[in-house]
Amino acid sequence: MPELAAPLVEWYRENARDLPWRRPGFGAWGVLVSEFMLQQTPVNRVIPHLEAWLERWPTPADLAAAPPADAVRQWANLGYPRRALWLHRAAVEIRDRHDGVVPRDVDALLALTGIGDYTARAVAVFAYGDRHPVVDTNTRRVLARAIDGRSQPGPPSRRDLEAMTAILPDDVETAAVVNAAAMELGATVCIARIPRCDACPLRDRCAWRAAGYPDTGDERRKQAKYEGSDRQVRGAVLKTLRDAASHAVPLLEVVPDWPDPQQRDRAIDSLIADGLAEASDGLLRLPA
DNA sequence: TATGCGTGGGT
DNA sequence: TACCCAAGCAT
CATH class of the missing domain: 1.10.340.30 (Hypothetical protein; domain 2)
Known part of the structure; x- marks a missing residue:
């Protein structure tokens, strides 16, 4: 060598x-x-x-x-x-x-x-x-x-x-x-x-x-295609949470216009499972 | 060992 | 325009 x-x-x-x-x-x-x-x-x-x-x-x-x-x-x-x-x-x-x-x-x-x-x-x-x-x-x-x-x-x-x-x-x-x-x-x-x-x-x-x-x-x-992927929705959801001045967002206002609502909801669940988000009283927020 | 996981700049 | 790519990690 x-x-x-x-x-x-x-x-x-x-x-x-x-x-x-x-x-x-x-x-x-x-x-x-x-x-x-x-x-x-x-x-x-x-x-x-x-x-x-x-x-x-x-x-x-x-x-x-x-x-x-x-x-x-x-x-x-x-x-x-x-x-x-x-x-x-x-x-x-x-x-x-x-x-x-x-x-x-x-x-x-x-x-x-x-x-x-x-x-x-x-x-x-x-x-x-x-x-x-x-x-x-x-x-x-x-x-x-x-x-x-x-x-x-x-x-x-x-x-x-x-x-x-x-x-x-x-x-x-x-x-x-x-x-x-x-x-x-x-x-x-x-x-x-x-x-x-x-x-x-x-x-x-x-x-x-x-x-x-x-x-x-x-x-x-x-790399898997990013457009339309779960990762893209997760990113959009998390950006919403990061940018929320009140530090909590009603679930109904989380990426409401995503074309596939079921995919969006799965993404929210996965973020919660990962510890990146918490849900309570119909609100979603970053982990305290 | 294979897969899922963000975002943006370069070509 | 659609890829390609970027000092990885956990599962």
């Missing part, structure tokens, strides 16, 4: 974006919040919301003391609002189980609501500087191309962690940079649609490039 770490590190030193969570002393809580927001939401949309969030809730205990409704409202239009609920639960867990301090141990992080393989290691590495493989969708694409000679990565797998571990240097600080560099390269150069191989530090050792850019197919599942 070609040596990938050295060119990645050199490239990252020159080309890393200046992002808020990379500032020295940003703090583990800030990193954790940023990672929650970055789960499936682009960087540029996250930044303003992250800053507002941390200004309002500078510590896990501050968020834990607020009602979940405030978290869901502050989440605004970032998407996947369950993440707001999960982040709030994680804050409560951090307060109750870790004395209000974001844990450093990967297994302790994994035990928090809303934190999986990626986020746990991202916090341990980027907030605390420990040595673990951090693998996100960008890294998986970079490794799939550079090492496996494929155009796109397959579905996420635990093998991804092993593949990243294989290129991680022993030095702790350099290992963190390699993790960040692989993600950054995938986010800005080795992008999904039209990669900018002329700007890639791995171009001379990339298996995919060497093989002539074969289209190996895309094993990832396609």
